[in-house]
Amino acid sequence: xxxxxxxxxxxxxxxxxxxxxxxxxxxxxxxxxxxxxxxxxxxxxxxxxxxxxxxxxxxxxxxxxxxxxxxxxxxxxxxxxxxxxxxxxxxxxxxxxxxxxxxxxxxxxxxxxxxxxxxxxxxxxxxxxxxxxxxxxxxxxxxxxxxxxxxxxxxxxxxxxxxxxxxxxxxxxxxxxxxxxxxxxxxxxxxxxxxxxxxxxxxxxxxxxxxxxxxxxxxxxxxxxxxxxxxxxxxxxxxxxxxxxxxxxxxxxxxxxx
Amino acid sequence: xxxxxxxxxxxxxxxxxxxxxxxxxxxxxxxxxxxxxxxxxxxxxxxxxxxxxxxxxxxxxxxxxxxxxxxxxxxxxxxxxxxxxxxxxxxxxxxxxxxxxxxxxxxxxxxxxxxxxxxxxxxxxxxxxxxxxxxxxxxxxxxxxxxxxxxxxxxxxxxxxxxxxxxxxxxxxxxxxxxxxxxxxxxxxxxxxxxxxxxxxxxxxxxxxxxxxxxxxxxxxxxxxxxxxxxxxxxxxxxxxxxxxxxxxxxxxxxxxxxxxxxxxxxxxxxxxxxxxxxxxxxxxxxxxxxxxxxxxxxxx
Numbered sequence: 001x002x003x004x005x006x007x008x009x010x011x012x013x014x015x016x017x018x019x020x021x022x023x024x025x026x027x028x029x030x031x032x033x034x035x036x037x038x039x040x041x042x043x044x045x046x047x048x049x050x051x052x053x054x055x056x057x058x059x060x061x062x063x064x065x066x067x068x069x070x071x072x073x074x075x076x077x078x079x080x081x082x083x084x085x086x087x088x089x090x091x092x093x094x095x096x097x098x099x100x101x102x103x104x105x106x107x108x109x110x111x112x113x114x115x116x117x118x119x120x121x122x123x124x125x126x127x128x129x130x131x132x133x134x135x136x137x138x139x140x141x142x143x144x145x146x147x148x149x150x151x152x153x154x155x156x157x158x159x160x161x162x163x164x165x166x167x168x169x170x171x172x173x174x175x176x177x178x179x180x181x182x183x184x185x186x187x188x189x190x191x192x193x194x195x196x197x198x199x200x201x202x203x204x205x206x207x208x209x210x211x212x213x214x215x216x217x218x219x220x221x222x223x224x225x226x227x228x229x230x231x232x233x234x235x236x237x238x239x240x241x242x243x244x245x246x247x248x249x250x251x252x253x254x255x256x257x258x
Numbered sequence: 259x260x261x262x263x264x265x266x267x268x269x270x271x272x273x274x275x276x277x278x279x280x281x282x283x284x285x286x287x288x289x290x291x292x293x294x295x296x297x298x299x300x301x302x303x304x305x306x307x308x309x310x311x312x313x314x315x316x317x318x319x320x321x322x323x324x325x326x327x328x329x330x331x332x333x334x335x336x337x338x339x340x341x342x343x344x345x346x347x348x349x350x351x352x353x354x355x356x357x358x359x360x361x362x363x364x365x366x367x368x369x370x371x372x373x374x375x376x377x378x379x380x381x382x383x384x385x386x387x388x389x390x391x392x393x394x395x396x397x398x399x400x401x402x403x404x405x406x407x408x409x410x411x412x413x414x415x416x417x418x419x420x421x422x423x424x425x426x427x428x429x430x431x432x433x434x435x436x437x438x439x440x441x442x443x444x445x446x447x448x449x450x451x452x453x454x455x456x457x458x459x460x461x462x463x464x465x466x467x468x469x470x471x472x473x474x475x476x477x478x479x480x481x482x483x484x485x486x487x488x489x490x491x492x493x494x495x496x497x498x499x500x501x502x503x504x505x506x507x508x509x510x511x512x513x514x515x516x517x518x519x520x521x522x523x524x525x526x527x528x529x530x531x532x533x534x535x536x537x538x539x540x541x542x543x544x545x546x547x548x549x550x551x552x553x554x555x556x557x558x559x
Contacts (some may be wrong), residue, residue, distance in 0.1 A: 004289070005528055043526065048322040048474055048502075053526060091528070220317055222324060223525035227281055229302075229331050230317035230324075230525075239311055239331065 003029075005091040011064050013082045018144030019070050020115060021080055027065045030093055034061040036123035037098035037216055037248035041224035042067075043089035044078040054079070055221045057119035057193070057247065058093060060151075065090075070115040070145075094224050098123060098214050098248040100130070101189035105212075107133040109181050110157070111202050113174055113194020114145050119216050119247075123191060124155040134158070135181070139174025139198065143167035175201045183209035190214070190251060200256035213251035217242050259542055260549040263297070263516050265494055266417025266442035268379040270297040270352055270517065273550060274507070274535040277498045277521030278303050278356035278382065278421070279328065292532055296351050297517060301342065303356040303384045306364045308334035313465035318454045323475030323500070324522050325452050327466035330358060335371050343375065352379035354419065358387045362409055369410045380417040383410060386448045397423035397448070400435040411440035419496065421445035424476075424483055433487045445496045445519070446487060447480050473522040474500035481509050488514020488555050502530060504537020511538075514555035 008027040016022050030040060041053040054075040056067035071080050082088065098119070101108060108127060110120045117138060124134055134157040140146045146168045149159050160177045161169030170176050174194070182188050183205075190213030192202040199215050206213050219231040219242045226244030233242055234255040240246065261272045275298040293299070311331030318325045332338065335357075346353055355378050359365030365383070372378060383406060385397035396402040403420065411418045420436040422429060424447040433444055449470025454463045462468070480499025488495055497515030500522065501507045507518040523530035538550070547553055 050319060051322055051324065051473060051526065052319045220315055220319065222317055222326075222522075223280075223528075225528070228279070228317070228326070228525050229311060229328050230326060232311060232314055232316055232328075232331070234314065239314070 005089065007087050007089050010082045010084055010086045010088060012084055013080070016068070016147035020145070020147050021069050021071065022059065022066060023069065023079060023082065024064045024066045025088055025090060027090055028063060030065045030090060031061040031063065034058050034065065034093040034122070035097035036126050037119050037214075038093040038095045039224075039247060040065060040067065040090050040092035041094060041221070042079070042091075044075050046089070050074045050078070052220075052222055053091065053224060055218075055224055055243070057216060058122050059118050060121050060125065062125075068115060068118040068121075091224060095243055095247050096245060098191060098216070101132075102212065105187060105189045106131070107135070107182065107187050108189045108191060109135045109137060111137045111174060111190060111192040111194070113139050113198040114141065116192075116194030116198070116216070119193055120191065121151055121155075124152055124157055128155040135160070137162075137174055137177040137180060139163070139177070139194070140168070141165070173201070174198060175205070178205050181205075183211065185210040185212065192216070192251065196256055199251075199254070203251055203254065203256065206251055214248050215251045215254055216247045217249060217254070218247070259539065259547075260551075261539065261542070263494070263550065265380055265419065265496070265517070268352065268417050270379075272297040272535055272538075273511070273517040274531055274538070275300055275354065275496065275517055275519045276524060276531055277519035278384065280521045280524040290349055293349055294351055295535060296531055297535075298352040298354050298379060299346065299349065300354040300356055300382060300519065301346060302332055303330055303358045304332055304335050304338045304368070305330055305358050305360070306335050306368055308332065308337065315463060315465055318463045318469070320452070320454060320471065320473070321475060323471050323473030324525070325454055325464065325469040325471050326449070327464045327469035329466065335368055339371065339375050347377050354378070354380045354382050356382040356384050356421070358384040359406075360387060362406060365406055365410055366413065369414045373413065373415050378416060380419055380442070381410065381414055382419040382421050382445055383407065384421050384448070386421070386423045395423060395425075397421075397432065398426050400432055403432055404435045404439040407436050407439035407441050417442035419443040419445050421448055423448045424479065425451050429483045430486055430490045433491050437491045437493050441493060443494045443496060443516070444487065444491065445498065446484050446515075447499055450476050450479070472500065474502055474506070476500050477506060477509075481513050484510055484515050485513040485557070501534060502526070504534045504541060507534045507538060508541055508553075511550070511554055512557050514557075516554055
């Protein structure tokens with residue numbers, strides 16, 4: 001049986017653009033067990049600061065496990081300092097993965113805000129094998145939040161980009177790209193991940209057009225195993241843990257409050 | 259080497275357990291062969307009726323600690339007994355069931371329900387519950403502590419452990435009251451009341467506004483309370499508060515604890531309870547200690 005938690009070597013840690021990094025970990029057992037939408041829970045160093053592990057969506061799981069991250073606080077600062085050969089304490093893969101669209105739907109739209117793109121390369125790897133048509137709507141704050149999306153293109157994704165300041169792509173929030181979606185509930189399925197207000201706008205759009213979808217959520221997390229019940233969020237079915245019941249939820253079950 | 263300990267008439271193969279609220283609900287993830295090695299398991303507090311818990315955010319990271327206001331989310335006693343207890347019993351480790359009643363009557367019904375199911379080793383009373391008609395918690399009021407402990411002790415077929423709150427002027431007074439009321443042991447301590455404010459929004463970071471602090475941040479205060487209390491009571495103490503390693507646990511044992519519970523550390527390192535157990539054994543071997551009782555409360559001054 002694969003160990004729930006183990007230590008692995010860093011293969012590479014590359015800065016993709018001003019804001020984002022991509023960390024590659026030599027964790028084949030994790031890669032083999034992983035499914036799109038799941039996450040790994042990393043103890044960034046053996047110290048009390050930062051105290052919690054940090055959860056990261058799995059960006060890619062082939063020979064290695066990769067994550068996409070933005071440097072926000074202490075945890076990601078420490079992570080950004082990791083070099084090839086450094087050892088990382090990784091727990092996972094954990095969490096409920098994305099589900100596939102209902103039968104008959106062959107076009108998916110992935111809507112990502114910033115580092116919310118993190119679960120989607122792995123998802124596109126799997127959907128490509130299953131011959132889905134894919135569109136990626138990507139919204140970043142500035143050009144510092146836009147990175148090379150060649151691998152998404154290679155998987156056959158049509159990509160549209162927006163930035164809040166218009167420095168790359170269309171000016172505005174990712175909602176300005178919703179016109180690219182074929183709003184036919186019999187043809188299109190949505191996956192989204194990003195800031196809560198952004199996912200709320202996706203939910204509004206999906207509701208209006210009766211599109212089904214899935215959303216990957218984030219919350220401050222402690223155990224990552226469904227034990228502490230600390231990362232619960234509000235859903236139509238009561239409080240649900242992001243780490244165990246999610247991160248992937250039915251888009252329409254989520255209750256977003258300002 | 260003897261590391262067995264006793265609470266009332268219940269025996270435990272070793273002194274290491276897991277603190278209530280930090281283990282369980284997720285049996286599928288744990289390697290049960292490893293969990294079997296623990297002295298006991300204390301699952302998350304069970305209330306009479308299901309509780310949905312507090313609005314999010316429920317937790318915050320603090321320096322060397324964790325602030326939480328989960329709100330005792332649990333499925334209620336009947337569903338716990340039906341859905342959770344069978345799997346917990348299957349592990350084969352003594353179970354200490356943590357219960358919390360919002361009234362005396364609820365404590366009584368809970369005690370009776372667990373009397374009826376059998377197969378558990380002890381009841382832990384979570385006394386950080388409202389004290390009806392008063393603004394303080396039961397654990398903050400010696401009279402109420404005495405009343406609840408006596409009530410449960412009178413009917414429980416299991417040893418009764420009173421879990422005390424550190425948010426009191428003098429924990430020794432409450433501890434002695436619980437002992438006089440018949441408690442077989444004390445759990446020291448629950449979380450310290452705390453708060454974190456987001457200065458950008460000028461709001462508390464927790465949905466519940468205030469919460470309870472745990473983790474290494476509180477350890478020296480908890481060790482102090484165990485030390486002070488152990489000198490004044492005869493009943494055993496189960497100590498908890500920021501135990502991450504065997505060294506931390508040994509501080510509590512030397513201060514006077516008979517058992518130690520790993521809590522928040524479970525969230526950081528799921529191996530922590532076993533690391534603590536192995537570390538205690540290694541310490542005893544290195545220091546040629548034959549029986550753990552030789553060091554319980556054996557602090558040199």
